[in-house]
Amino acid sequence: MTETTPNHTQTVNGWAALEANGKITPFVFKRRKTGVDDVTIKIIYCGMCHTDLHHVRNDWGITLYPLVPGHEITGVVTEVGSNVSGFKVGDRVGVGCIAASCLDCDYCRDSQENYCDKVQFTYSGIFWDGSITYGGYSEMLVADKRYVVHIPDSLPMDAAAPLLCAGITVFSPMKQHNMLQAGKRLGVVGLGGLGHVAVKFGKAFGLHVTVISTSPHKEKEAKQRLGADNFLVSTDLKQMQAGARSLDYIIDTVAAKHSLGPILELLKVSGTMVLVGAPDKPVDLPSFPLIFGKRVVAGSLIGGMTETQEMMNLCGEHNITCDIEVVKPDYINEALDRLGRNDVKYRFVIDIAAGKSML
Numbered sequence: 001m002t003e004t005t006p007n008h009t010q011t012v013n014g015w016a017a018l019e020a021n022g023k024i025t026p027f028v029f030k031r032r033k034t035g036v037d038d039v040t041i042k043i044i045y046c047g048m049c050h051t052d053l054h055h056v057r058n059d060w061g062i063t064l065y066p067l068v069p070g071h072e073i074t075g076v077v078t079e080v081g082s083n084v085s086g087f088k089v090g091d092r093v094g095v096g097c098i099a100a101s102c103l104d105c106d107y108c109r110d111s112q113e114n115y116c117d118k119v120q121f122t123y124s125g126i127f128w129d130g131s132i133t134y135g136g137y138s139e140m141l142v143a144d145k146r147y148v149v150h151i152p153d154s155l156p157m158d159a160a161a162p163l164l165c166a167g168i169t170v171f172s173p174m175k176q177h178n179m180l181q182a183g184k185r186l187g188v189v190g191l192g193g194l195g196h197v198a199v200k201f202g203k204a205f206g207l208h209v210t211v212i213s214t215s216p217h218k219e220k221e222a223k224q225r226l227g228a229d230n231f232l233v234s235t236d237l238k239q240m241q242a243g244a245r246s247l248d249y250i251i252d253t254v255a256a257k258h259s260l261g262p263i264l265e266l267l268k269v270s271g272t273m274v275l276v277g278a279p280d281k282p283v284d285l286p287s288f289p290l291i292f293g294k295r296v297v298a299g300s301l302i303g304g305m306t307e308t309q310e311m312m313n314l315c316g317e318h319n320i321t322c323d324i325e326v327v328k329p330d331y332i333n334e335a336l337d338r339l340g341r342n343d344v345k346y347r348f349v350i351d352i353a354a355g356k357s358m359l
């Protein structure tokens, strides 16, 4: 499609899935030339999110092929359009999940572009010139300035990359629900890519953090490496009962179907639980723990651009990054398989520059 889109004149080397269940292979394609509002970026690192895997496998039936995944992108600016004032050549920048939004609705005007009903994502979306969006498993990206953020100098470009999806996904509800208050008690359900960053945000802002997991063996990791204060095994009835009404907030990152009932009982009266994992089947939500505890269950999807920059700046100040395993592009297929088995601590990040010799 891009071959015939006017102005798509820049040739890019990347990695794509060409069909459902297909492997990721080297893929040469075109991006638009740098427009007046665009920032062109040499990609250095790209995180591998679970959503990438879902799209590669067409789990949700919405994938547009060829698919160049990747929405946790960091790199350096190589060119800016004539309307761009906030970025210059050489700047360290990041791009997350959003490629386009209408810029005119109530949500866009409030920098909640993520909730614009015309939002288009960084890959497998349709840009306003009709082309398919291609993500960060590639050497170069042309992004509208609205969706580009600065990466503070104090943050490493590899471990900062997953902040652009995993980080903002947990930070946005923490901010929106006013969770970032020292001394409050936060529960984090699931200790994966999202959960481990939620623990770090909680500790950086002085909260008491409890990790809730089905895996008892993660206790040591949660407490010693990530600094969690408490750990509850969700299948251990005794532990869960002992934790009843102990938490102000809960962030639930689990993407597998599960019952919210036992977890809701951990909340104090008027406590809030936010779902950021996305089970593909409905979760069990019993009404009694809601009613008898005046509790609230909310959802949240990534975050807006103003909020994403704010998160990046706070991560710079508090030295918050993701724990990562850096891989080379020729390891992408193996990494996706391992991601499917949750065999990673806690995020794969592709060293895009290392792929140069393989193309």
Ligand SMILES: [Zn+2]
Pocket (backbone or CB within 6 Å): 049, 050, 051, 052, 071, 165, 166
């Ligand atoms: Zn993601």
Ligand SMILES: [Zn+2]
Pocket (backbone or CB within 6 Å): 101, 102, 103, 104, 105, 106, 107, 108, 109, 113, 116, 117, 118
């Ligand atoms: Zn809009």
